Amino acid sequence: MSKEQKKALEAQGREARRHMGLKTSRFISNFAVYIVLIVMSVVWLIPFVFILLQSFRVESTWQVGYVVPHQWGFDNYIALWNSDFKKWYLNTFIIALVTAALQTVIVLCMSYTLSRFRFRLRKALMRFMLILGMFPGMLTMIILYRVLKDLNLTQAHAVPGLILVYVASSGMGYYVSKGFFDTIPKSLDEAARVDGATRLQVLTRIILPLAKPIVIYTILTAFMAPWGDFVFARYVAFGTSAGYNVAVGMYNWLNLDQIGNCYTMFCAGGVIVAIPVTILFMCLQKYYVEGVTGGAVKG
Amino acid sequence: MKQYSDLEFLKLSKGKKFLYRLASFFASIPRGVARFFRNIGLFFKKIGLGIAGEAKDIALTFKEGDYKTKLSFIIMGFGCIMRGQILRGLMFLLLEAVFIFYMVTSGAYWLSMLPSLGKVGPREVYNEVLDTYVYEYNDNSFKILLYGVLTLFFIFAFVYTWRVNIRQNRIAQSILSSGKKLRSGKDDLRSLVDDQFHKTLLALPLTGILVFTVLPIFFMILVAFTNYDGSHDGYNNSLFHWVGLENFRTMFSWNAGGHNYSATFGEVLVWTLIWAFFATFTNYFLGMFVAMMINKKGIRLKKVWRTVLVLTIAIPQFISLLYVSKMFAKNGLVNLFLMDMGWIKEALPFWTDPTWARITVIIINIWIGIPYLMLIATGILMNIPQDLYESSKIDGAGPFKQYTKITLPYMLFITGPYLLTSFTSNMNNFNVIYLLTGGGPTNAANSWASGSVGDTDLLITWLFKITTGAESKYYLASVIGILVFVVVAVITLVVYNLLPSIKNEEDFQ
Structure with missing residues (x-):
């Protein structure tokens, strides 16, 4: 073997060893990533698994130091059925449904107009709404409550009152869908206009069919929000169980004086509330992800 | 320099x-x-200048106008009707009639009461028929303020409409004198779905915003200058009235009735800012990290990992937050489990010790926030041109260098505005704080403050506690709300002015 051949062989070996090293280091790093991901998944799912397990616990209704029930059964769900929960659930469902429908119309009107039309005061309007958004919304609860009370839309009649307030102020949340409309080329509109379509026809015939993802995103977020609204709903219902939504009603179950009797019932209620919302969400996940990522990029 | x-x-x-x-x-x-x-x-x-210009234009219109135009200054829409634009004219006339009717029947009353917010409060009056004293309700300060503000809005709108009416006359006159024809009512209606379509579309949303957002905010700003609270509710027990800058003086004085509001406000503000900082940036960096891990080459089941995280977004926050809050409570699952196992003797003070509570809140917020950030970061990371990484690898950059030189600048560049909005919305993150701790643990030093400020209370939860507390010092809540606005506005302004510089520096595209 000549010297050169030897050298070449050595180099080859070095290369191979380096390659091996790379491979093992990638293997190790991937392994570490898998470990982290598995731990994370467990941490993220644990509370929900716990809620599910504890909702089937029969032997006691308060907090205990173990998770897997000693005695399984549907007692908590039966208790749920016999409580006001049905009413709250129905309330929330109606609110979510109506809000989703009306809010979508309003948000689409707003965002489409701000994206497509160039009119006087457009910039000023957008800046004004940006400034309005800096005021804490909590502040207006007091007066909204009083106004709703004058209209007799509080307490037992809280459902229409809540819908009214949710829908009326929803125009402020136009950012995400405006960002979407901005990405639809304007030449489409212009072509249709040249062909003699009115602006209304442009919207209904051309833009709306293209805007399906954002319409679904808007409906989905509008539908999900009322399930979690707690502050304003509690303010408006003001201690009248018939006007509660699920969040308000179930919050009370975890008060110090009720938690002993209602802790497992809360878990059962949580399961019942979470299942439909989660299924819907998972089905429409694609649109949600598009909306969220698009929204962040647009700012 | x-x-x-x-x-x-x-x-x-x-x-x-x-x-x-x-x-x-x-x-x-x-x-x-x-x-x-x-x-x-x-x-x-x-x-x-704008107002001066308008005034000049109005004067000119009157001077050069014919009798139709001149009469339109008093009878709105007169000119339109006489020139054949019946529909428009009738609309103007109707608006004027409604406005005058409103002002005569109630608007004038509300407006006249606005400076005093009511003269006669509730009182006991001798009733001859019953031969006893009866409690009598009189003026209602709340309604006076509300409808007074509304009336001011109406007047403003009416002046605007009047101005439009004048301009219409001027335009119509000049069109007619140039020999062209005016638009008919049918044209007007058609234009509402065509070249004026934006007005049709915006009418409903803007009315909603005006009535349910602008008006209430305007009202609440005014409340900061009154003494409206639980014991001056304006109708049932006592009227409230204007107090000028009194409430702001209370807030900023070191000694208001033995209490130091400015120190309390300062404490809460500092914690609010600390919270917003950690809540934003821990989520941001950890979320990005998770997204990068899932995106890493050679990692399988990418969809599964993402779905697990996204699943937690779907479940309404009040369920997860309340449940987790109870999990860490003194006799909650975590403590009971640890004690059953014999690992600890006494319950860990997750919610009862100020420092523990603050750290726990931030950590649980990471749990809440990572899925969102993971989604956002995934979308952006996939858009980073891969050749940047490849060429940097050839130049000998390691993963860490790639991160600091490519990934991070790119992310910051794209998400700058998002970071800003998420910082300000974290400042007002009511749900996480209120559902987890309720603002607690109560801080003995601040328990006098209306709504008894706790150690994890943000400005927004403090505000809420004030409005729902026993004293219901609405005016104080209002002052805090205005201050929150000022803080948010200042931060936004400063950061926005800084952002372009960030963009220029990091501009590698």
């Missing part, structure tokens, strides 16, 4: 570059403030 040119700047060492940037930021503050005030000045100048 010395200004460097771009070339000189690039020659500087790293530390010096940083110092230079920092110094130039602080050096630019006075200029920024000056610009801010100049802009305000310009804004008012513009408004002034």
